[in-house]
Amino acid sequence: MAKQSNEAFFWLLFSAGGVVAALLIPVQLFLFAVAFPLGWLQAPSFDHLMSLVRLPLVRVYLFVLCSLPLFHWAHRFRYTLYDGLKVKHLTGLIFILCYGGAVLGTVIATYLLWTL
């Protein structure tokens, strides 16, 4: 019997993360990493951000925003290293580093959002 592959599971995480990254990251990045630091727009106050972050739905949003795109990254970066740089012989190590990074980011996001 053929060995069952986990590829579908990782691919699902990849595509869910791709959708989240496509919809949410551009606006988040534009606001928090470009427009606010450059002073194009007035950055929100600490209190305003805290009032948002205290809402359970916003926490779920932030969890999804942090976690799924990391799994999207893990999938793409893994295959870029395999095919782009042709390092197929390090498959196991690359897999652990990529998905380990995504899991670590998810754990940190969970901890931060849980204790906020």
Next chain:
Amino acid sequence: MPAVNQETTKGVTSYTPFHPRWYRPHVSVYWWLGEWHYLKFILRELSSVFVAVFVIETLFLLRALRHSPEAYAHFQQCMGNPLLIGLNIVSLFFVVFHTITWFNLAPSAMPVRVRGKRLPEVLVAAPSYVAWAVVSGFVCWLVLR
């Protein structure tokens, strides 16, 4: 080995083990630099790195919010670093590139048929762009309120 060689030089056909050799053309590590299509593919894949960088920045923002108003002010000061702003402007181009390529891929990955006929790709991709605009507008409204 020498015995076989002697026999072949004499013209006597003898058994030689068959070693198939695969035809494997050498592909350079930089195979994706030559052609725009390949380069576009690699750039699209690399956009995920910028996505990950921004997630890390978001985690730092959450850490600052969790800590104190002073930590948030310090976070904002760090984000004002010209090098970081430069990186983030590059990131913005990459993530928008990801969004466009992602939405434009959907019609090929998921062809929509109406009465047996395939809808034009533009019509399948369009709702994604509408959703993108709505979601972006909503996030802006929520944060800038």
